[in-house]
Amino acid sequence: MRKLQNQNPFFTLPSTCLSRQFKPSYCHTKAHFIQNLQDCRNFKSLISTHSNILKFGFLNDTFTTNHLINRYVKLQKINSAHQLFDEMSEPNVVSWTSLMAGFIDAGRPKMALWLFGKMHESTVMPNSFTFATLVNACSILADLKTGKRVHAQVEIFGFQSNLVVCSSLIDMYGKCNDVNEAHRVFDLMGFRNVVSWTSMIAAYAQNAQGHVALQLFREFNCLMLDRPNHFMLASVINACASLGRLVSGKVSHAAVIRRGHDSNDVVASALVDMYAKCGCINYSDKVFWKIPNPSVIPYTSMIVGAAKYGLGKLSLEIFEEMLERRVKPNDITFVGVLHACSHSGLVDEGLEHLETMYEKHGIVPDAKHRSCVVDMLGRTGRLDEAYSLAKSIQVKPDEGALLWGTLLSASRLHGRVDIATEASKWLIESKQQVAAAYVTMSNTYAFAGKWEKVHSIRSEMKRNGVYKEPGCSWVEIRDSIYVFYAGDVSLCARGSEVVSLLRELERRMKEKGYVGGSMGLVFVDVEEEAKEEIVSLHSERLALGFGLISMPKGMTIRVMKNLRMCRDCHEAFKLISDIVERDFVVRDVNRFHHFKNGTCTCRDFW
DNA sequence: ATAGGGTTAG
Incomplete structure (x- = not known):
């Protein structure tokens, strides 16, 4: 019987049919059962097909059982799939790989790796599908160590030039923050397609190297192998967002519209985020309201975007709307909500959200x-409460860096040397952001007028070989990018005007009830790198009667311009762009060459 | 049976 099956895999007669001397009909063929399996849309019909397959003896057939396993996986019944697999007499490479992919789908990538170990003990050889699946598991786990071991196996088994395996390797190295290794795999590929290019671009975009991502995108377009699709454009927009490159972002948006990807939810949320980070919350808003049924991510992008502009009330309104539309918030949504409360002085609301987010x-x-x-x-000056809350939080090192860094800057802002000391102690002892901790501590002392302490910190830094890279901020005006380094203001022809403008802004902020430290105009008479705060145009302290607004790097002046906050900001913008144009031409923006020729305008959108 | 995209506090 078994022999017969092997000879004629599609039209064999199950033993039950023979014994009852049935006439063979299509209803009892393997092809029929496989067709049946593909039609199973629910668990109940699958169970029934499964029992028919069993009844007609096809469970001995690996090909049929593999289909059955995949159907269980599709209907999210991984345990049934696993049980079925365990009962197989001769699982082949497809059975093993299907089950691995199933465990990944079910959110258990470690199980896929464990199965590979088991497979290794069997006589079944892995193929390229198996490796692509395994690499995917490592990518999800961001497990570089295992990823490298799998990569070694890929080489041993000779799949190092397989397109899919390489694309998944690039993705895996990208997710594990090893972009160099990702690029090495990319370089060694003999043939690349849109997917491999997208994996590479995304790896750079996700690892704070947006400029390389954009460079690769230009190369891809020059090659004219293929058109960029929505996957690629989403990554490119992400790169623009991280660089604050509004012009490039708009060009990408135009490409999105031209290629008809503007209804894609993922692309739309990348655009919402990009516009927010480039200082155009009004464009974020336009894109956002065009999304038919926004999922949690575009909602979160919009909440975070509005929060960064000090539009805390708007953030909370969007959050409410999201709840009304039964979109379930996730942990990041709550980061946005709390961030909104924090930057708009909505302390009670913030505390309430923290209390009730679980229940x-x-x-x-x-x-x-x-x-x-x-x-x-900390921002509102409730430093003692902030400190005792901080002490109660269990943190991993990277989380601690953020937590104690936050507390440190709040302490500096409010001149709390005592708490600043504790916070910087934590950072330095845990070897987290050591240079920044030293500088901020030194600035706290400077603010308090304790110059001896300032100097002793500076000597300690020297002794320990700690060097702080000067902070910088940049702005895109028309086609050029201008970079401000901390300390540059004194080198600038109209630096004194900037300084007096900042002083004036500060005076008016205080008039409007702003509490907190100075605008960062403490000219510390120490080394250059200590003048962290001098050009603090990206500082939240330019908020002016709107509560406290943070302006991340790269969105500096445009933010102020688009906030329509007050006349002061417009004046500041005019003055600063004037200075920038005359004295600070750093470099021309790398244009998107392939989009030149006037084909690309955003007119069709606006 | 296998590959690629978007949201995270200072």
Whole structure:
């Protein structure tokens, strides 16, 4: 019987048919059962087909059982799939790989790796599908060590030039933050397609190297192999966002519209985020309201975007709307909500959200949420509460860096040398952001007029070989990018005007009830790198009667311009762009060459 | 049976 099956895999007669002397009909063929399996849309019909397959003896057939396993996986019944696999007499490479992919789908990538270990003990050889699946598991786990071991196996088994395996390797190295290794794989590929290019671009975009991502995108377009698709454009827009490159972002947006990808939810949320980070919250808003049924991510992008502009009330309104439309918030949404409260002085609302996020929405507050609240309390000067909250939070090193860094800057802002000392002590002892901790501590002492302490910190830094890279900020005006380094203002022809403008802004802020430290105009008479705060045009302290607004690097002046906050900001913008144009031409923006020729305008959108 | 995209506090 078995022999017969092997000879004629599609039209064999199950033993039951023979014994009852059935006439063979299509209803009892393998092809029929496989067709049946593909039609199974629910668990119940699958169970029934499964029992028919069993009844007609096809469970001995690996090909049929593999289909059955895949159907269980598709209907999210991984345990049934696993059980079925265990009962197989001769699982082949497809059975093994299907089950691995199934465990990945079910959110258990470690199980896929464990299965590979088991497969290794069997006589079945892995193929390229198996390796692509395994690499994918490592990518999800961001497990570089295992990823490298799998990569070694890929080489041993000779799949190092397989397109899919290489694309997944690039992705895996990217997710593990090893872009160099990702690029090495990319370089060694004999043939590349849109997917491999996208993996490479995304790896750079996700690892704070947006300029390389954009460079690769230009190369891809020059090669004219293929058109960029929505996957690629989403990554390119992400790169523009991280660089604050509004012009490039708009060009990409135009490409999105031309290629008809503007209804794609993922692309739209990348655009919402990009415009927000480039200082155009009004464009974010336009893109956002065009999304038919926004999922949690575009909602979160919009909440975070509005929060960064000090539009805390708007953030909270969007959050409410999201809840009304039954979109479930996630942990990042709550970071946005708390951030909004923090930057708009909505302290009570923020505390309320932290208290109720679990019982109302099932999201357990973790270190990042509590850090937002520490920031919120710290900003408004409730340093003692912020400090005791900080002490109560269990953190991993990277979370601690953020938490204690937050507390340190709040302490500096409010001149709390005592708490600043504790916070910088934590950072330095944990070897987290050591240079920044030293500089901020030194600035706190400078603010308090304790110059001896300032000098002793400076000598300590020297002794320990700690060097702080000067902070910088940049702005895109028309086609050029201008970079400001901390300390540059004194080198600038109209630096004194900037300084007096900042002093004036500060005076008016205080008039409007701003509490907190100076605008960062403490000209510390120490080394250059200590003048962290001098050009603090990206500082939240330019908020002016709107509560406290943070302006991340790269969105500096445009933010002020588009905020329509007050006349003062417009004046500041005019003055600063004037200075920038005359004295600070750093470099021309790398244009998107392929989009030149006037084909690309955003007119069709606006 | 296998590959690629978007949201995270200072």
